[in-house]
Amino acid sequence: MLKGGKSGPIIVPGKPDESLIIQKIRSGEMPPKKRMLEMGVKPITPSETERLARWIAQGVPEGNVAPDVATTEPDSLVSDKDRQFWAFQPPRPVVVPSVSHAAPVRNPIDAFVLAKLEEKGLTLSPEADRLTLIRRACFDLTGLPPEPDEVQSFLQDQDPRAYEKLIDRLLASPRYGERWGRYWLDVAGYADSEGGKLSADHPRPVAYRYRDYVIRSFNADKPYDRFLLEQIAGDELIDYENAPVITQEIMDSLIATGFLRLGPDSTSEREVNFVEDRLDVISDEIDVFSSGVLGLTIKCAKCHSHKYDPIPQRDYYRLAALFKGAYDEHDWLMPQHAGDGGKVMGTRYLPYVIPGATPVQLIIEEGKREALEQKAEPIKKKLLDQKLAQLPATLHEDLRRMLVTPPDKRNELEKYLAEKFEKILKIEPEELKRSDAGYKKEAEESERQVKLLEFRKLPEPKITALWDRGVPSPTYILRRGDPASFGRLVGPGVPSVLTDGKTPFEVQPPWPGSSKTGRRLALARWLIRQNHPLTARVMVNRIWQHHFGTGIVKTLANFGNTGARPTHPELLDWLASEFVRQGWSIKSMHRLMMTSSTYRQQSTVTPVLEKMDPENLLLSRMPLKRMEAEVLNDTLLLISGRLDETPYGVPEPVLVRDDGLVTPIETEKGMRRSIYVAQRRTDLPTILENFDLPPMSPNCVERNVSTVAPQALHLMNNAIIHRLAEAFAGRVKKEAGADPEKQVERAYWIAFSRPPTDEEKKIGLEALNRLKIEQAKQSLAETKEQKAEALPAGPKAGVDIKVSAPKAEPQEALSALSKVCHTLMNSAAFLYID
Known part of the structure; x- marks a missing residue:
């Protein structure tokens, strides 16, 4: 600026009025308005111009530009005492406790749980029967009930390891990845649309590739450490730009970085593509990362130091600097608009080059x-x-x-x-x-x-990914989060409280000669260290919560000072260490938890348990769990024979009806699993939304479980539910024949994975018979009315219209059976998993 170009120096130290830069800004010539619009930068304000003028008037002094990074010197903002909090310390080596009554102990989990129970004079509840266990295990691992034949096979298996073999079969099922992948998609904030500040909610046409990557990863039992590496720094794991062949592994690593592109993002529109809008996108991604992976509320430190946890504002911006090579608010990839020639939008995506990724186009004649x-x-x-x-x-x-x-x-x-x-x-x-x-x-x-x-x-095969693009701009602390109020310059780093406070954070290029920063790769490798205080704890706690209803730490996304304390701290540390020891295998964690006696308990609440352990914090029984939204929808489709289990691919569209209901579109095969149905942020399928499918803003670390009137009304009155009840009845008739007793029995086996009790069978048969008679009477009345209308014109009083006595025809009998099936679909025994 002092040397200048063809027009000479643009700054004259001490003389702002003679400085070309001030003259051009005041005249409106600079910055060029067209260029500002292209870059999404707001015009310079008068106060900013005067601030620049004052700096020139002061002689253009140079400030200290050394970034604030972790060093070997003691940290003045985070003390060793702060680091002593349980969640900020690495998991401790734990000795499995001894218990007085060791008979129920199948693995160390039981010893930890039983030790707590014995302190209160309690013990584990009796083991649930096989019918309960297979239904519980199937829903937990696949999100679908077992078929009647599968239940019979399990009941007849006399092998002492029959239950363990069942768990292994379920873990090997492709349905497993669809069930557990959904949990991670909640954490990641997956949606098939952009969301953000605009009402348009533009679709994300290729977001589904990330969804498929997650499902395949869970099915393959990809180690969790590798899973995180790929999602946080997949583009820095290998030099894909110079690779002779793009392998599936390389493609997966690039698709995985979509994890950091899933948050609401309005910047595809120029109207909301300014620096503060971009900072909102970055803030949401930091929130997803910190709440989902670290279990901390780091976003609170964006505008000021955290009020309750030792996370200074400086550490928030150090963390933001780690993502700056790809998420740079001053170097943002712009959206495509008319006249751009399609070149700009392409830079927001990477090409999908796996053979067979040809776009699907359906033509309506x-x-x-x-x-x-x-x-x-x-x-x-x-x-x-x-x-x-x-x-x-x-x-x-x-x-x-x-x-x-x-x-x-x-x-x-x-x-x-x-x-x-x-x-x-x-x-x-x-x-x-x-x-x-x-x-x-x-x-x-x-x-x-x-x-x-x-x-x-699809306009072209591509993927939504995140990748480094060169040297990032400097990162400054923004006072009160204001993008126009710069504070200290900071360098990349991680929250100091999760380190020893005296070791610099090392960042190296991922390979020699790389143009990438290596910052996110350094972050990912720091996360998966074996002694990391939170990574393993947070994940095993989340797995535990999905199996046992409540996490060992109840607040899944808050392991900090305001979060809940672990009910079984030693068990949590043991599980975290075991998770790492077993190669970060999520399936191994399932197997460990589900084969324990703790998991196999009955859910019965006795008066003693209600008094001594009312909230089940001691795990004295298994909780009764209501089906989640997707589980309910998929189960309704399965029992009715209308579930299309085609995996992967483009999301199935939904129809927004004139009455406001949002419904999946049915094909000849039926409807696909809920995970494959398009989930735009503004148009969630009605049945899923009624049963607490969350909008992703930006993600959901734990779902709400509500009990509200629209849920019952939907199951009772919705036309699709009625059609599924009819299909359910058709399946029952096909499998059981015309015998009412066999029909009732088969309906119970399909809906509840068990036979009806004597009382249930009696009620079912009475209802079926009564409904048949009512249907026959209704048909009789309609027949009489039709015959009366067919008589010649004139007085009809006193005319005796004879019809046959009421007798249920096949269609009327099927209609009666569908009403019984509909009743079963509305019952608590169907909706809740014991």
Whole structure:
């Protein structure tokens, strides 16, 4: 700036009015408005101009630009005492406790739990029966109930290790990754749309590749340390730009970095692509990372030092600096807009180069649309005639003329009639569907094809990824989080409280000659150190929570001072150490937890347990758990025979209906598992939203479990639920035949994975018989009405219309069975897992 270019020096020290830079800014020539718009930078304010002028007037003094980083010197902001808090210390070596009554102890988990129980004079509850155990295990590991034949096979298996073999089979099922991948997608904040500050909620057409990566990783039991490495720094694990061949491993590592691109992001729109908007995106990703992986509320330190945990504001910005090579608010990849030639948007993605990733495009033939419109015409005419019949005949001709005249060409009379009658005479699409079953089927298929086209067409094979792009801009502490108020310069680093406070944070390029910073790779490697205080603890606590209902630390995303203390601290440390010892294997953790006697307990609450352990903090019994949203939806599809288990790929579209309901679109195969249904932030499928599927803003570390009226109303009244009940009844009839007793038994086996009790069978048979009679009576009444209408015109009083006595026909019997099946689908025994 002092040397200048063709126009000479742009700064004259001590003389701001003679400095070219001040002259250009004040005249409005600089910065160029077009360039500011392209870069998403707001114009310089008068106060900023005057601040620059004062700096020039002071002689352009140079400040100390050495970044604030961790050194070997004692940290003045975080003390050794702060580091003594239990969660900030590495897991301690733990001796498995001895217990007075060792008979129930199958593995060390039981010893830790039983030791606590014995302090209160309690012991483990009795073991649940096999019917309960197989249903519990299947839902826990696959999110679906066992089929009746699978239950029978398990009951007949006399091998002492029958239960252990069951666990192994479930862990090997492809359904396992779909179940447990969903948990991680909550942590990551996965959604199929951008979200953010705009109401448009633009779709993310290739986000699903990350979803598929997660499912495959869980199915393959990818070690958790590797799983984290790939998601945080997959682009820095290998020199993919110069690799002779792009392997599946390389592609997976790049797709995995989508973990850091899942948060709400409005910056695809230029209207909300300024520095503060970009900082919001970065803040959300730091929140996802810290809450999901570290179990800390680090986001609180963005504007000021954390109020309760020893996390100074400096450490928040050190952490932000680790992501700066890819997430740089001053070097942001811009969205594509008309006139960009498509080049800019491409820089927001990496190419997907695995063979077979050809975009899917479905073409709807225009001829089919025309045929559908032609079929609608006579139906519209019939409906219009019916509506006109309710109005004075003298208006009919004028009303018909009004309806076919374009609004801008109507005369005064037609405008008057339109204001009064057009709304009630308008034929809505739903009316057409209700009036003609054939038209309804074709119209819904057309709507489905439109949605499939909208979701499945991909402009080009690509992936949403994060990658370093060169030297990042400096990172400053932002006072009160204000992007225009710079504080100290900081370098990359991790929260000081999670270190010994005297070791610098080392960052090296990932390979010699690399242009990448290596910052995120250094972060990932620090995370997966065997003695890291939080990484293993947070993950095993999350696995424990999904199996036992509550985490050992109840606050899954807050291991800090304001979070809950562990109910079994020694058990948590032992599990964390065991997790690392077993190669960070998540499946090994399942096997360990689920084969314990603690997991196999009954859920019965006795008066003694209610008094001594009312909240089940001592794990004196297994909790009763309600199905999550996806489990409920998938189970309804499975028992009705309408579950399409096609894995992976483009998300299945949803239909936003005129009544506001959001429903998946059914195909000939049925509907796919919920994890494969498109989940836009603003249009969640209604059944999933009613049962607490969370909106991702930015993520969800623990779901709410509510009990509200819309849940019961949806299961009772929703048309899709009724169709599934009919399909369930059809399956029962196919498998059990026409014998009512066998039908009731089969329905219970399918819905509850057990036979009905004698009382349940009696009630079921009585209900089935009563419903058949009611259906027959209803059919009889309809038949009499139809015969009466068929008589010649004239007085009909006293005419004896004879019909056969009521007798249930096959269709009426099936209708009665569907009502029984619908009742089972609404029962607590169905919705809750024992």
